[in-house]
Amino acid sequence: MTTKQQAITLAFTGASGAPYGLRLLECLLAADYRVYLLISSAARVVLATEQGLKLPSGTEAAKAALVEHLHCDASQLVVCGKEEWFSPVASGSAAPKQMVVCPCSAGSVAAIAHGMSDNLIERAADVVMKERGQLVLVVRETPFSTLHLENMLKLSQMGVTIMPAAPGFYHQPQSIEDLVDFMVARILDHLGVEQGLVPRWGYDSRPTV
Numbered sequence: 001m002t003t004k005q006q007a008i009t010l011a012f013t014g015a016s017g018a019p020y021g022l023r024l025l026e027c028l029l030a031a032d033y034r035v036y037l038l039i040s041s042a043a044r045v046v047l048a049t050e051q052g053l054k055l056p057s058g059t060e061a062a063k064a065a066l067v068e069h070l071h072c073d074a075s076q077l078v079v080c081g082k083e084e085w086f087s088p089v090a091s092g093s094a095a096p097k098q099m100v101v102c103p104c105s106a107g108s109v110a111a112i113a114h115g116m117s118d119n120l121i122e123r124a125a126d127v128v129m130k131e132r133g134q135l136v137l138v139v140r141e142t143p144f145s146t147l148h149l150e151n152m153l154k155l156s157q158m159g160v161t162i163m164p165a166a167p168g169f170y171h172q173p174q175s176i177e178d179l180v181d182f183m184v185a186r187i188l189d190h191l192g193v194e195q196g197l198v199p200r201w202g203y204d205s206r207p208t209v
């Protein structure tokens with residue numbers, strides 16, 4: 001695989017579910033992906049609220065804070081500013097072919113569904129769609145309004161994968177980490193990244209009923 005094939009764009013937006021995004025980032029870096037990470041202003045509030053992780057505003061300082069939080073090798077991590085229009089993710093000539101928005105707010109779903117391209121997250125998603133790449137939105141909201149559902153249908157019909165942050169319970173989770181890993185495992189499966197986070201359906205012993 002070339003470096004470009006192993007690159008991916010990951011966006012954190014302001015939906016609840018920061019642990020999903022952080023765990024996904026950790027797994028992608030462990031799988032040696034070059035990760036272009038985009039973080040919305042609302043995502044920063046969610047990270048602080050849910051994880052106590054207060055990211056500084058500069059991209060290098062934010063990267064350092066993430067590395068400290070995750071205790072990971074981040075040589076392959078590139079944090080991009082929300083108006084960093086010269087970032088590779090902003091152009092079809094350089095952008096990775098895969099992008100995940102995790103967690104994805106209903107607001108970002110709407111903006112992406114309508115091609116707003118008003119910040120780097122929306123632009124990067126627009127680029128992946130126009131280049132016929134793989135876009136995965138890990139949407140979190142409840143309940144969904146008709147508008148949310150219409151936006152998701154529109155995107156799904158364009159080939160976008162709508163993956164609600166809705167972990168299963170059949171693997172008998174013992175902790176929040178088990179629930180998070182359930183979702184992250186399904187996302188990695190869709191991206192084609194090898195993972196062994198959760199036992200696969202039908203391959204492991206399961207309780208008799």
Ligand SMILES: Cc1cc2nc3c(=O)[nH]c(=O)nc-3n(C[C@H](O)[C@H](O)[C@H](O)COP(=O)(O)O)c2cc1C
Pocket residue numbers: 012013014015016040041042043045046049104105106107108140141142
């Ligand atoms: C702690 C917190 C949790 C939130 N949870 C959700 C959520 O689960 N789903 C959602 O669509 N919006 C949620 N919001 C609201 C969004 O952050 C808000 O609509 C924001 O404008 C989204 O912007 P973004 O998509 O650019 O990040 C939450 C906001 C905060 C502060």
